[in-house]
């Protein structure tokens with residue numbers, strides 16, 4: 001579920017741009033779109049144009065509720081919600097509307113990103129949502145020509161955050177031109193199983209599943 005009401009990216013990431021959602025007459029529920037064996041829903045499938053969405057407060061919360069409750073999600077293995085950055089109405093509404101098994105904090109190593117992620121971490125702790133760990137994105141860059149490494153967004157940002165909040169870094173993802181291209185073209189990188197990013201993402205997914213199972217067993 002794409003919870004970014006103002007900048008939905010799931011339609012592009014899953015190669016479903018210009019697709020629109022339909023409503024099932026019998027149940028009056030919205031039918032999720034499916035690609036790569038993933039059900040998905042985004043405000044991008046529900047609005048008429050690609051123009052800016054100029055909603056505020058209440059309308060945003062209604063949109064989130066619609067995406068959560070008026071979509072024929074079931075059956076599902078997991079409901080993964082892609083959140084926009086920050087600590088606004090969207091994050092709070094979701095935390096209040098449904099029980100969350102956990103959140104993953106995504107940051108780049110730079111201080112500007114850490115500031116936002118710190119606030120979000122504190123917010124989720126405040127509403128008692130378990131934080132499963134940190135993913136450090138854009139952690140480093142390897143030159144295409146000579147292979148030298150450059151820490152474009154700074155160093156050790158993820159570690160710093162991990163230490164501050166006593167969390168684990170689940171994965172560090174480098175800046176990668178093929179990954180960027182794959183995202184823009186709507187090709188999930190995990191379809192290409194020979195790449196380093198494939199192993200990094202599968203490893204991340206396996207860790208998340210394991211952490212959620214541990215959480216489930218300790219709360220039952």
Ligand SMILES: [Zn+2]
Nearest residue numbers: 143145146148
């Ligand atoms: Zn170089």
